[in-house]
């Protein structure tokens with residue numbers, strides 16, 4: 213029996229998930245897309261009704277070559293890498309994977325907070341490299357986490373989860389920025405809403421958890437960094453381009469701020485010759501905000517459920533642009 217749906221899948225799907233897709237559709241699976249198989253990928257995309265995967269590369273020119281496409285299901289909460297406007301114009305549904313990665317990404321933020329305040333990587337390297345010869349004096353001391361003021365830039369789902377950890381686990385006063393006030397955070401955690409400039413000036417640890425878009429491009433620029441305390445740390449688990457990276461490097465070099473914990477960068481993978489990779493006061497991780505076995509599995513499963521729900525079920529679970537979408541059979 214020939215299956216009427218065609219799906220292109222890229223990266224991060226388990227065998228069981230690919231099997232579930234194969235039960236209802238012809239599936240073209242690509243472990244990766246690069247120059248060696250781009251033509252095959254485009255040929256598959258030109259016939260596809262659905263596209264699913266992590267780190268999807270899709271631009272307007274590619275969309276023009278995908279006339280049958282009805283749904284794009286990304287295995288990520290962020291969708292700044294996808295052409296939302298063009299998808300909207302074509303009434304192609306875009307689904308993402310919120311909620312299932314919230315707690316893991318908040319854990320990542322806290323890992324970077326702890327590592328940055330207590331100089332975990334630097335001191336672990338000291339032990340590994342045989343540098344622990346005598347008692348540890350003040351030159352190796354860190355800075356407390358508990359009780360410090362935590363500034364959350366972007367108190368959405370992930371920001372709120374970071375705030376909960378800070379307030380409930382570490383007794384941290386919480387400041388946050390958000391488009392509207394968050395009564396739950398204020399009542400449960402005593403969090404206080406601030407304008408960005410005030411938050412930057414008051415916080416001991418500034419944590420970025422905003423989506424990347426034209427409003428948040430270089431939100432943290434040289435001016436913003438200059439407003440921060442010289443003792444403060446900047447944590448970024450959002451997107452590299454929320455920060456003006458050369459300005460950050462300068463601030464870290466000159467003592468404008470004390471330290472940074474970074475999971476995301478303007479260019480990923482981070483070029484090994486980036487100053488950020490070599491600074492003692494910077495902790496870097498390779499964009500692993502959601503990268504645990506449990507969470508990546510849950511993200512992929514939600515993406516599968518979104519795709520199948522859209523093509524054959526009662527609709528997607530978590531769509532970005534549900535308003536532009538009508539079932540294909542209702543369009544013609």
Ligand code: 8YV
Pocket residue numbers: 266267268287288289290291313501502503
């Ligand atoms: C993704 C992320 O794995 O969900 C997001 O937005 O940043 C990560 O969880 C990454 O974007 C690659 O797809």
